[in-house]
Amino acid sequence: MAVLGETTEASNNSLSHEITAKTPLFNLKLYAVIAILVLCLLAAALLIFLCLRITRVSRKRKMRVKHSSGSIPLVSKEIAEIKEPSPRAADNxxxxxxxxxxxxxxxxxxxxxxxxxxxxxxxxxxxxxxxxxxxxxxxxxxxxxxxxxxxxxxxxxxxxxxxxxxxxxxxxxxxxxxxxxxxxxxxxxxxxxxxxxxxxxxxxxxxxxxxxxxxxxxxxxxxxxxxYIDNGNLEQWLHGDVGPVSPLTWDIRMKIAIGTAKGLAYLHEGLEPKVVHRDIKSSNILLDRKWNAKVSDFGLAKLLGSEASHVTTRVMGTFGYVAPEYASTGMLNEGSDVYSFGVLLMEIITGRNPIDYSKPAGEMNLVDWFKGMIQSRRGEDVVDPLIAVQPPPRAMKRVLLVCLRCIDLDVHKRPKMGQIVHMLEADDFPFRSETRSAR
Structure with a gap:
């Protein structure tokens, strides 16, 4: 028994000596080397786990991107309109x-x-x-x-x-x-x-x-x-580098003008409350491949109730298009959009910017120059020279008259957008003024 005890004690002393003995690896003790190896194994396992997780997320993203292929309709099929009960709608x-x-x-x-x-x-x-x-x-x-x-x-x-x-x-x-x-x-x-x-x-x-x-x-x-409207905006086609002949023929320009007028007529006369756009300009008229006009950018729009013919508001808009009474008093109604449309129509006819500081002093302001040309009986000279085929005199005079009525300084004498649509589409001159009708 004494011999067995001595043998066990010697064995334990030998094992303890081996664990605490220094190794050739940086002169570290054996137990330190074992601890380092265990930590390395744990770190490797964690790294493998993270790599697998990142790969899985990446595959999911790729699958989602691949799903976006296929046919390209212009309008999403996922639009859904949920009707909400409204006491106002029930009454009206x-x-x-x-x-x-x-x-x-x-x-x-x-x-x-x-x-x-x-x-x-x-x-x-x-x-x-x-x-x-x-x-x-x-x-x-x-x-x-x-x-x-x-x-x-x-x-x-x-x-x-x-x-x-x-x-x-x-x-x-x-x-x-x-x-x-x-x-x-x-x-x-x-x-x-x-x-x-x-x-x-x-x-x-x-x-x-x-x-x-x-x-x-x-x-x-x-x-x-x-x-998505895939043919740019009107400003690009009117003032961009389109070459010696504009692709916007007179008929195309009238189509754009009538489409814009119909969109505004819908906002003014087809909705309750009515919507005043407040920023009608050529860059906000988008065009599709068939030259159909689409009014965009309603960030400055104002909703007006039917009981209020006008409202005082902070003046906002684009210089050159803003109605004078709105700019001076802040009084807003549909007539403000009508004035802006009149300036836009002049821009469509002439190919000129509403304000152009590169022009001579008397021609910088499009409205003033346009009025002067009409008063001098030089209406045929206002048409954009980039139009290859000039419009018929009768059609041109009709559109010039629409421009002048839209920019009338008396807001009450300006026509409604619905009337403007009829005037532009008519084969003869617009309807007579209210004063003549009254007589």
């Missing part, structure tokens, strides 16, 4: 303009603005949980969806830029091509413009107005998703 019923049925425009979007995924549906509408909220003002898009559609808001996708923000082209997962306006958040301006655009055209559908497909309200981000 449906209004008609032409063959199109019009319903009241949305009054409030305060609760809609801050809807985010996971925060519930504050509009009171139920969601089936299968996807983004679909409400009466278009489809709700997540920030991730729009990032994928615009390739991470790539500079290569930029199709427009201004003080309001940046517009990107994008392709949604269903293949729809859209225009995504990312509003700049300057002192709450993005929030204000977001509310105005959704209120003004959220439920409006008209062939001469750019359609609002949906929106994104996530955190501080405010984005609007529109149908």
């Amino acid at each position: 019923g449906e209004r008609k303009m032409g063959n199109e049925k019009l319903k009241e425009a949305p009054q409030e979007v305060t609760e809609i603005v801050d809807i985010e995924r996971g925060k519930g549906n504050r509009s009171g509408l139920e969601s089936d949980g299968s996807g983004p909220h679909n409400i009466g003002w278009g489809r709700w898009y997540s920030l991730t969806e729009l990032e994928i559609a615009t390739r991470g808001f790539s500079p290569e996708n930029v199709i427009g830029e201004g003080g309001y923000g940046i517009v990107y082209s994008g392709e949604l997962q269903d293949g729809s091509v859209v225009a995504v306006k990312n509003l700049l958040n300057n002192k709450g301006q993005a929030e204000n413009e977001f509310k105005v655009e959704v209120e003004a055209i959220g439920k409006v559908k008209h062939k001469n107005l750019v359609g609002l497909i949906g929106y994104c309200a996530e955190g501080a981000q405010r984005m609007l998703v529109y149908e």
Whole structure:
């Protein structure tokens, strides 16, 4: 027994000596080397796990991007309009303009603005949980969806830029091509413009107005998703480098003018409350491949109730297009848009900018120059020289008269947009003035 005890004690002493003995690896003891190896194995296992996780996420993103291929309709098929009961609608019923049925425009979007995924549906509408909220003002898009559609808001996708923000082209997962306006958040301006655009055209559908497909309200981000119009804007075609002969013939220019007038007539006369655009100009008239005009950019629009013929508001708009009474007093009504349309119509006819400081002193202001030419009986000389085939004298005189009536300094003498449509489409001169009719 004594021998066995001595043998065990010797064995333990030998094992302890081996563990504490120094090794050739940096002269470290054996137990330190073992601890380092264990830590290395743990780190390798953690690294492998992270790599697998990243690979899995990357595959999911690729699958989502691949889904965006296919046919390219101009308008998303995922738009859904949910009808909301409104006591006002029940009292007034449906209004008609032409063959199109019009319903009241949305009054409030305060609760809609801050809807985010996971925060519930504050509009009171139920969601089936299968996807983004679909409400009466278009489809709700997540920030991730729009990032994928615009390739991470790539500079290569930029199709427009201004003080309001940046517009990107994008392709949604269903293949729809859209225009995504990312509003700049300057002192709450993005929030204000977001509310105005959704209120003004959220439920409006008209062939001469750019359609609002949906929106994104996530955190501080405010984005609007529109149908994509693939032929630029009127300003580019009027003032860009188009060569010695403009592709905008007289007939095409009249088609654009009539389409714009119809869109404005719908806003003024087909909706309740009516909408005053406040920023009618050539860069806000988008064109498709068939030269159909679509009025865009409702960020400055104002909703006016039928009981108020005008309202005092902060003067906003683009220099050269703003009605003089609005600029001086801030009094706003549909006549302000009519004046701006008159300036736009002059621009379409002449190919000149409303304000052009490169012209001689008497020609810098388009309205003043235009009036002077008409008074001097030189109306035929105002037509854009880039138009290859000059218009018939009778048609030209009719359009010149429409211009003069639209820019009348007396707002009450300006025609309504619906009347302007008839005047531009008529084969003979416009209807006689109210004073002559009264006689």
